[in-house]
Amino acid sequence: MFAEDRAAFIASLDDYSLLVIDDLGMERNTEYAMEQMFTVIGSRYRSKKPLIVTTNLKLEEIKNPPDLAHARIYDRILERCAPILFSGKNFREEGARATKAAAKEVVRKDNKV
Numbered sequence: 001m002f003a004e005d006r007a008a009f010i011a012s013l014d015d016y017s018l019l020v021i022d023d024l025g026m027e028r029n030t031e032y033a034m035e036q037m038f039t040v041i042g043s044r045y046r047s048k049k050p051l052i053v054t055t056n057l058k059l060e061e062i063k064n065p066p067d068l069a070h071a072r073i074y075d076r077i078l079e080r081c082a083p084i085l086f087s088g089k090n091f092r093e094e095g096a097r098a099t100k101a102a103a104k105e106v107v108r109k110d111n112k113v
Contacts, residue, residue: 010039014047024055024077034069045076052081059083 013019021040027033044051055062062078065071 006036010036010043013040014043014049016049018050018052019044020052020054022054024053025057025061031069034073038069038073041073041076045080048080051077053077059085 024037027037041051062074062083065074
């Protein structure tokens with residue numbers, strides 16, 4: 001996107017009554033990515049509209065960011081969002097086991113023919 005298109009897109013995010021940011025912390029760790037994330041979070045912060053952020057980061061990582069760029073983002077998130085820990089079984093691991101078992105079965109059948 002060109003800069004003016006990007007600015008308009010980010011500004012348009014405040015038109016939504018709720019913004020969900022999925023998997024915070026998995027974006028590329030570049031200066032550009034951090035700037036864009038700060039712009040989105042900062043804009044939402046100023047609009048005072050609801051925000052849901054999902055992440056695999058631990059609360060301690062968010063409370064103790066590695067640098068100022070992350071601190072500026074995480075501080076705004078912590079002010080606007082209430083941390084909720086979801087724990088339990090990792091359903092992806094279970095799915096991976098089922099996929100591996102199915103693949104073994106296919107290979108076993110192919111070797112018998």
